[in-house]
Amino acid sequence: MKKELLIRRSILAWFRKNKRDLPWRKTGDPYAVWLSEIMLQQTRVETVIPYYNRFLKAYPTVHHLAGANEDHVLKLWEGLGYYRRALNLHQTAKIVAKDYEGVFPGTVDELQALPGIGRYTAGAIASIAFGVRAPVLDGNVKRVLSRLYAVKERIDRSDVLKRLWQIAGELVSPRSPGNFNQGIMELGARICLPQNPLCGGCPVKQCCEAFLHHCPQNFPVQKAKKTLPHYEVVAAAIYKRGRFLLGKRPPGGMLGGLWEFPGGKVEAGETHEQALKREIMEEMGIGIEIGEHVLTVDHGYSHYTVSIHLYRCSHIDGRPRALYHSEIKWTPKSQFNRYSFPAANIKFFEHL
Numbered sequence: 001m002k003k004e005l006l007i008r009r010s011i012l013a014w015f016r017k018n019k020r021d022l023p024w025r026k027t028g029d030p031y032a033v034w035l036s037e038i039m040l041q042q043t044r045v046e047t048v049i050p051y052y053n054r055f056l057k058a059y060p061t062v063h064h065l066a067g068a069n070e071d072h073v074l075k076l077w078e079g080l081g082y083y084r085r086a087l088n089l090h091q092t093a094k095i096v097a098k099d100y101e102g103v104f105p106g107t108v109d110e111l112q113a114l115p116g117i118g119r120y121t122a123g124a125i126a127s128i129a130f131g132v133r134a135p136v137l138d139g140n141v142k143r144v145l146s147r148l149y150a151v152k153e154r155i156d157r158s159d160v161l162k163r164l165w166q167i168a169g170e171l172v173s174p175r176s177p178g179n180f181n182q183g184i185m186e187l188g189a190r191i192c193l194p195q196n197p198l199c200g201g202c203p204v205k206q207c208c209e210a211f212l213h214h215c216p217q218n219f220p221v222q223k224a225k226k227t228l229p230h231y232e233v234v235a236a237a238i239y240k241r242g243r244f245l246l247g248k249r250p251p252g253g254m255l256g257g258l259w260e261f262p263g264g265k266v267e268a269g270e271t272h273e274q275a276l277k278r279e280i281m282e283e284m285g286i287g288i289e290i291g292e293h294v295l296t297v298d299h300g301y302s303h304y305t306v307s308i309h310l311y312r313c314s315h316i317d318g319r320p321r322a323l324y325h326s327e328i329k330w331t332p333k334s335q336f337n338r339y340s341f342p343a344a345n346i347k348f349f350e351h352l
Contacts, residue, residue: 014203015183030104030129031062037124066097074340088116106130128178135168136181140188146220150209155220229304234276235263236313247325259339286318295351299344
């Protein structure tokens with residue numbers, strides 16, 4: 001039997017017997033499938049489940065999500081990370097509701113034209129919700145394929161990615177593309193692990209070149225990880241008459257749409273006080289008096305790490321203006337739960 005056919009049949013049979021009971025697998029609704037796939041990008045299944053259930057309860061259809069308030073969408077997303085996904089989710093819902101009358105398009109090309117939907121996500125939605133024979137290639141699938149075919153080149157190379165997409169396309173089942181794609185992703189998540197893969201329980205081990213040569217740990221081949229840069233950041237808890245001055249980050253940048261205590265990076269040669277006064281003048285056009293240090297929080301992002309130092313401050317002159325933020329407002333601490341904040345900012349709340 002041809003290797004590809006054996007792999008396909010073995011994964012489908014394994015998936016039928018071993019698939020996890022996940023809420024988005026109980027429906028063929030393209031809206032629910034799309035929602036789950038966006039949430040599952042770079043996020044563990046166990047983390048996604050409660051967010052998925054809350055979102056469907058709050059927004060049971062794409063029309064409900066399209067008409068939602070952006071702050072409410074971000075608040076429901078709070079803690080899930082990669083907030084650009086939430087903004088794209090909201091924007092896509094508006095487009096589908098308006099341009100497609102609430103019916104998701106069913107082709108890979110049409111899906112890929114929507115915000116936040118790349119080639120992988122389009123393939124997943126098209127195959128699972130519409131039965132389209134479209135491949136998927138996420139981190140789990142790359143790892144499975146690199147071991148099955150003992151891909152000796154770095155998997156981030158464009159020619160290697162092209163080859164992996166071609167292999168994935170040849171493997172995907174014409175009759176059950178959605179089940180096959182979910183099966184190979186599940187295989188990577190539960191059996192073909194990055195470290196210490198559970199080869200004994202793998203349904204395709206006899207087809208796996210890495211297993212047959214006793215070297216699955218050598219795949220996939222990846223470039224060496226770089227040391228992440230670290231930045232010192234200062235932030236101001238500007239307090240006046242029972243309220244704090246908050247800013248809403250602009251939609252186009254990192255953490256766009258989230259509310260925060262204003263501030264920014266400490267430049268070379270600056271003290272914390274100099275950096276904080278400069279940042280607040282640049283962002284809000286006001287002078288501040290810096291008081292006590294409240295707390296320092298260390299936080300990591302995908303491409304860098306930060307130490308954020310929060311200081312209690314007083315507004316001494318100037319009228320606050322949104323020079324950097326899309327919106328600013330004086331807000332009592334009792335109303336912070338109405339807005340979505342970056343995870344690092346939330347850690348400050350109990351110390352204010």
